[in-house]
Amino acid sequence: MMNKKQAILQTALEAFVEYGFHGTPITKLIASAGVSNGTFFHYFKTKEELIASIYVATKEELYEFIVPDTAEIVSVKKGIRELWYKWIQWGSEHEQKFKFLELFASSPFIHRLHKEEMKRQFAFIEQLLNRGIQEEVIVPMKLTLLSEHIYGSIRGMIMYQQKYGKLSEDEMQHMFHLLWRSIVQF
Known part of the structure; x- marks a missing residue:
């Protein structure tokens, strides 16, 4: 089972490949990963930080x-x-x-x-x-x-x-x- 950070990373990877960096808003990532805003921002301060982590x-x-x-x-x-x-x-x-x-x-x-x-x-x-x-x-x-x-x-x-x-x-x-x-x- 994936932890929340892994879920965010996997969801983001798939979304970025499909929609591009600018076509993937944080709100879409949060909803797709099934996490709260707080959880997302606990792991990644910005979308750029998430992209760099991946x-x-x-x-x-x-x-x-x-x-x-x-x-x-x-x-x-x-x-x-x-x-x-x-x-x-x-x-x-x-x-x-x-x-x-x-x-x-x-x-x-x-x-x-x-x-x-x-x-x-x-x-x-x-x-x-x-x-x-x-x-x-x-x-x-x-x-x-x-x-x-x-x-x-x-x-x-x-x-x-x-x-x-x-x-x-x-x-x-x-x-x-x-x-x-x-x-x-x-």
Whole structure:
């Protein structure tokens, strides 16, 4: 059974994905979660605080799922492949949360959070990409550009699978091969 705070968080996640941040008034969240005004404001002082709480919790969940055991990363390619597969798996299995992260990323709320704290969580990606560039495995380029390119592939795969269903292992391997060929140094 969900406690009241969890009920608010779950209701808000679903409402934000369906109606957007501005299309979801607090009164609607309170009614949908089945809590009183006092209960809502006990947990969250503002709607912005609620949005930030969902974002941070979702990013932490994603991080815990996708972070590879760094001791097992014997090659840059294997590390990127593991990251790519796990991120796609998480996004495909958590459609609402993935959509929330997408909504948040294109909203003005992202600029209000401490980006450095979230960035630190995903520092392993930067380290892996830097290693690939230093070992001359990956084409040398800005890490932000390289990260966006890889995330674009991840995002596209998640969205494809949400729309058309899960790909076969062969199809996944082919898609990773396409990504890898686009960043590998020949």
